[in-house]
Each structure stands twice: as structure tokens, then as C-alpha cells.
Amino acid sequence: MTGNGQGNGRNDSVGTSYVKVDAWERVTGRAEYAADVRTPNALHAKVLRSPHPHAIIKSIDVSRAEQLSGVKAIITSKDFPSMDELKDSFGGELMVNARDLRRMVLADDKVLFDGHGVAAVAATSLEIAEAALDLITVEYEILPVINSTADALKPDAPLLHPDVYTKTLKETPDKPSNLASYVESGWGDVDKGFAEAAVIVERSFDSMMVHQGYLEPQACTARWDNEVCTVWTSTQGTFNGQRMVSTLLQVPLHQVNFVPTEIGGGFGGKIYTLVEPIAMLLARKAGRPVKFVMDRSEVFRATGPGSPQQSTVKVGARKDGTIVAAQGSLVMDAGAFPGAPVAGASMVTFGPYKMEHFKLEAYDVVTNKPRVQAYRAPGGTPAAFGVEVVMDEIAEKLGMDPLEFRKINAVSEGDPSTNGRPLPKVGLKEVLGQVEGSPHWNAPLEGENRGRGLALGFWNGAVAMSSATINVNVDGTVEVVSGHVDLTGTRTTMTQMAADMLQLPPERVSARVTDTASGTYTDVTGGSRTVYTQSQAIYNACESVLNEMKALAADQLKLNEDDIEYADGAFSAKGNPETTLSWDELAGRSRTRGNGPISGYGTSGRLKGAPAFAAHLADVEVDPDTGKVKILRYTCFQDVGKAINPAMVEGQIQGGAVQGLGWALSEYYHYEDGKLRNPTLLDYRMLTALDLPMIDTEIVEVPADDSPYGARGVGEVPIIPPAAAVESAIYRAVGVRMTQLPMTPERVFWALHDDGSEQ
Amino acid sequence: MKVPVRFSVNGDDRDLYIGAHKTLMEVLRDDLELTGTKEGCGNGNCGACTINLDGKAVNACLILGVEADGHEVQTIEGVSEDGTLHPLQQAFIEESALQCGFCTPGFIMSAKVFLEQNPSPSEQEIRTAIAGNLCRCTGYDKIVRAIQAAAKLA
Incomplete structure (x- = not known):
């Protein structure tokens, strides 16, 4: 039995690698992404961006730009309705308040990062819009730059915001600060714990700003028809986006329709509405549709990258290998406005481990960089990097195999999670067992400068709200309609699950993602929640459909509803299978008989979390002459609860692992005095096919307590372990501990040639 | 300034009057509204706009439209024939070699030109051939397998 056992279908459409239902349009170039949308009479938008990371805007003169033939509208932050209060906060994965979101889109009185939007132009062509930017004069008063969290926390540091006071459970301080919030979690008494430890390891770690690196730049088109605005956009959450622009522009929700186009990757970075308000304001001012497509450098400079982190991790263990105390401090860079992924990082940091005494402190700090957004397991990767490296070192100091050490300390059901609440059923021990028996773990690794590393990852799994409507056509085919944006397979899994639950061939089911005007509310697609929560919504909708069909069958067969049973496309009298009506026959009759068209609606209601664990194994070879790290072999082990579509599960794990490997080895924002020097895909180095081997996956299925199949979210966990797995492999290959991400050839080289002098 | 150009796109001769500065x-x-060719970066680093120009895989963002004058261009829209998918397209579907799909047309165009020149490549040769195409969803594993599968089919 899986999960709560509701997904009781009888065909094999769940658990098989059903072909992605929207693959055909992708391999033929037909799939329509946001930049592909064509609207008659549309104008093109460009944004003027600040070359300064920190400056007061003294004045903006757009008069010369307005004179340029073809320019139809120019906006600045003054074109937004005024907003004295903070109003709502929005999220998805990372919360942001409305005023900060508005100031992320276009600067108010101050620019806060290199690339901060200052004004926007709509013109009859992109070239004219670009030319108009050159005619806008902005007078800046340049301010000192806060480059890092260390700069920001100096006692005499210049303030980014005069109205940010450190949020903490203690008393609110009387002076504003660049420290936006401070949170503490844990239990027991770590000092007492460390006193009992036989071995203690403490290290500090550092990472840099990274980008989600979705291949499709942000893009949208906005068109006003009288009072109603339609927005075609690439977003992870249409309803969230609709609410954000509704608040920013002070337009009621029913006058904004968000239409999701195909989305070319998001990874957490396409939740905030950074382009839509610009297109909407320009379109309203110009009285024509406006299309706004970011270029790649804008994506790097002015969207929402992943948060850099400085951490200190201290772990103490007894001689028998049990962890007696664990302590961590995470200093997280939020960029220009408060809101670093403190919660996610705090949750992930020591997630896989049982700890007698535990204390974690996390700091949310503002600096002159773009405000971060979620990036796959937000905050988790750099936090787990430090923890896993320290765990590897503790195991070594104890003379213990790193896998054995993990097995001794692995959490299981009932152990306190890092938030203090007991864990539901989880599969970490099963994952570690899978590692132990795997070909990779048991294969010898020979050769010079080669090593193998093991690291763990944990993600609690977001829940939030999902919904779906299921309509039965009169020919018996079925349509699943949902507002859940399909990032990477949602339509396919919805098709599979509905087919399974309705006991119909999946070919007779289709699933569509609708706009906000036609679908019912769902939260964003993100946080490893979609299959988990959507399975429950689909189940509830299917139940409703089956009940309606049974009522119609009872009416037509002149029986009580209780006397009808359904199996494999036929409604029959219990105990009398001769008295039967097929699914198709009933669907046809629904047009004119009974209560009319058959339709069911379901929401995900309230589910528990479905935490997921992974272990990664990396074999590397280090070139001591260059410091270059080559990945020789890589295997991901992950508890997915139930793989609804194993091929898509594998693909998501492989992709997440490779993003993590890029973070480990080559990706970083290169800032020089607040100016981003590498806003291109040449200089921001994401891994290519040539940098990698095949990525092996071993799927473990320990069903989650809740939801019809017990499927756990897959997406986030695989990005967490790679950096530490590679670090531990480097250590075993060449004997140096790396504590900074990324572990570039230069850094590895200098670690190998460290003669004690400053580099 | 607009310039007259004539070139073949997916087998059709096209006469156009285009901006001289247009890529x-x-x-x-x-x-031409052939939006299957994607812009991921606009400066030749991501490969999402890869097309076939006279039998070579090139980034369409790195050449001017006027340079195509007199040449033969094939885009992703011209890869399937009479409604039948090319073996590469079929293999990408069957091997689950795509997720968001934004990079997919570029990969298929690179791989198609490559397999025409090297019909039975090694894994390493495939990886080298697609090193100019970035994918952020798949980790490349299933893309490499799809190209291997297509090589066997052809």
C-alpha cells in the first residue's frame, strides 16, 4: 500500500515512464514560450538600468526621449500608484513585501544594485526603445557600496534602508541596521554537548552569488482591453503573479488575467513579477499592447539570483560515532531588500542527523546586489556544504567510514526535525542502505589523484494549495484542467494519475494548464510540492467525478447508488455484472439525462509535509598541475516516495545534481566594487555536456504518509549534496579541504600549493 | 536601412526586405515567425538559436540576416518531413531528453548536423558536438542517450 492508499487504480499508468505529453511540440519548435507570443500592434519595451550599485536618484529627465519619433510611453517608479503601507507579502518560496517588490521592479529614490531599473520605455521598435534610453538623463549622487555581508555588518556601515530594523524574537533595536532579521533554532545545551564530545570539528565556509540559469529569459506581453489586462508570461505561479501585480497597480484581481505560456525553466527564479508590472504600466499609458523581453545581461543583473552564504559549522561526536552536539551560524546575503532564504537554510542545515544538542543561528543581511529569489532548495546547498564537509571530517577523525557514520546518526520517523516537530515516515535509512549495496559504492576506485566523496541532502517538501477540475466529455474522454504551471512534467503526471484513478487508458485523458480567469486557485509550482499536493487534488476531483457517474449509472440502471460498482471503464450492479453500462455510454447519456455534464473539482486540502532525503556519490580526479577537478562517476540515491513517472524523476534528479555540480565547480557572480563583471553565459560558467559523465540514479521508494500514492517531491533535494560530495572526493584525492564555493581550478591549485603565505 | 535578401528556408525560397542590422x-x-529558434543569450554562448546553414550548425544570433543571402537555412520547423518526426526528434521524446524544452530545438539542430557527419559517434564525440548547447534542466545525460539512440536508428 502506498501513502494513504487512495490511489487505487488498476491500470499501470502510474509508475511507468509514460511519454511526456507535451514533448511533441517541444521537439518540433511549436511550443509557445513567452517571447514567442505575437499580439497585433504591440510595442516593445526596454528598461534603463543603473550603472551604479548604490546611489540617490536626484532627478530623471525623460523629455528628450519623449520627443523621439516612435516612443509611445515612458514610466518611472512615480507611475506606480503610491503605496505608503507595506501591504501584503507575497511568496511562493521566499516572501517579499509589496513595497520592496515594487522597488525591485523600478527604483524609488535610490538605486540599490548594479542593473537596478530606473525607467522604462515603450516604442514601436526595439531599436527605438533602445535609442530612447540613451536620451534619458539621470542625475545620481553616488553612495558607498556594501559589497558583502561582512561590509554590511560593520558598526559604521552605511545603511541601505533607513527603515529596516533587525527583526528578532528579542527586543526591537532602536537603530536601523543592514541586519534585517536574526533567527535562532535548536534544543538542549550545545556547550554541555561539546564538553561530552570525544571529537570536535569546527570550520568556516563561504559561497558566492549564483544564478538559477534558466535558459529562457523573463518575458511577457501585456494588453489592456478597456479595464481588463491580459498578461501572457513565463511564470511559476499565475495566481501569485496576478496577486502581485494587482497589489502593485491597485487593480482588482478579476481585471487581471495571467496566461501562462510554456516556461523555459524557473528553478525558483520566476516567482516574482519583475517584468509584468513594467509591461502593464507601459501598455496602459501607451494604449497599446507592450511586449517586454529581458536580455541575458538583464537576467543576470536584475532578476533574483541565489543567496550567497557565510557559515560556521561545529560538530562534536562521541567515540561510538553518535553526534552529541551540532552548532551552526549562517550569514545570508539577501541582496538589496530583506528576505534571504533563512527558513529553508535553517531547515536543511542539519536535517539528516540526530543530535542531542543543537543550535543554529541565521542572519538575513542586505547588501548592494540584486534581491535574491528562491533557487532550488533555497539556502540549502551552501548550508549543507559546510555541514557535510564537517561530517566527513568527523568520521575521518573517528576512524570511521563516512557511510557508517551517517548510518549511526541518520534520522528516522519520530526523530525531531530541525524545526523541532517529529518527522513523519522518511526514507533516509533506506537510502543509505541502497548506497551500501550499490555498484558504485562497492567498485574500487584506482589511480592517482582520485577520490570518492559521499554527502547527504534533505528537503522538507513544501505543501501549500493545489486544485484541479476534471471534465468528462460526451465521448468519454477526460480533460484535467488546472492552474498549476507545468515546469517540467505536471501535465504528464496529472494525466497519469487521473487515468489511474479513473481506471481509463491514459490516451483518453488530457491535461491542460489554464489562465487565472479559467482555472481555480493554485499556489506556485515550486518547493518540490507539485506532484505531492496535486495528486490529492486530482484524487478528490476524480472521486467527485466517479460519484456523479455512479449516480447517473444508478438512475439509468434503476438501482440505488450503493448498489453500483465501478471497475475498468464499466459501471455494474453489485453481484450482477450482466447489468452494466460502460463509461463511454454513460458519458454520452450525461449530455441529456441525469444532472447534466459530469465534472469534478478537488483541492489538496491540508497535507502533512513529505520530507525527502538523498545521498550522492562522486568520484573525481584532480589535476595537481592545474587544480582542475574532473567528475569521473556520479550517482544520486533519493527517496521519492513513489515515482509516478520514473524517467521524469530520473531527469529531475540528474538536472538538479548537475546544477549543484556547477555551483560546486564553476559558477559565481564576479563583482568588482558592486559592479557585476560577468553577466554573460560565457563568463558565468554553467557546466556543459563535455564537463560531465552520465549521472546515475537509484530511486528509493518509501511512501510518504499522506497523499494517494505517497509520492514525495523530487526537485529540490538533488541540488543539495553535490558540492560536499565533490569536496569530500577532492579531499580523498589530494588531501586538501576546500571551504569556498565554487571550487575553481585556481582555488584547488592554491589549496594544493599553500605554503602558509597569504594568496 | 532595409536590404533585399533571398535565401532558402526549410526548402522554400524567401524574398525579404530586412533591416541591415538584424541578426x-x-x-x-x-x-518569418519561425519562433522555434530560441534566444537564450543573444551572443553565441547558449546554442538555443542553433540552425543549419548550408550543412553547418551555426548560432543564428551571431550572423546577420543579410549574410544568409543566397544560402540554405534549415530551422527546427523544417526537420520533420510530411508530418513524420526525424529519428532525433523521436529519440528525444522516447528518452525523456527534454524538460522545459527551451534548449531542445538547438540541441536537435546541433545533433542533426553532427550525425550527418559522424553517423556512429562515441559518447565523448557526442558530448563534444553538443558542448556549445546549454541545458539547465536535464544534466545532459538523457540528451546524450537520445543522440546515441538516434544514431542507432538512422
């Missing part, structure tokens, strides 16, 4: 990618997407 071939812009001409394909904006003038």
Missing part, C-alpha cells in the same frame, strides 16, 4: 535569428523569429 539571422531576429529575421527568422520576427520576419
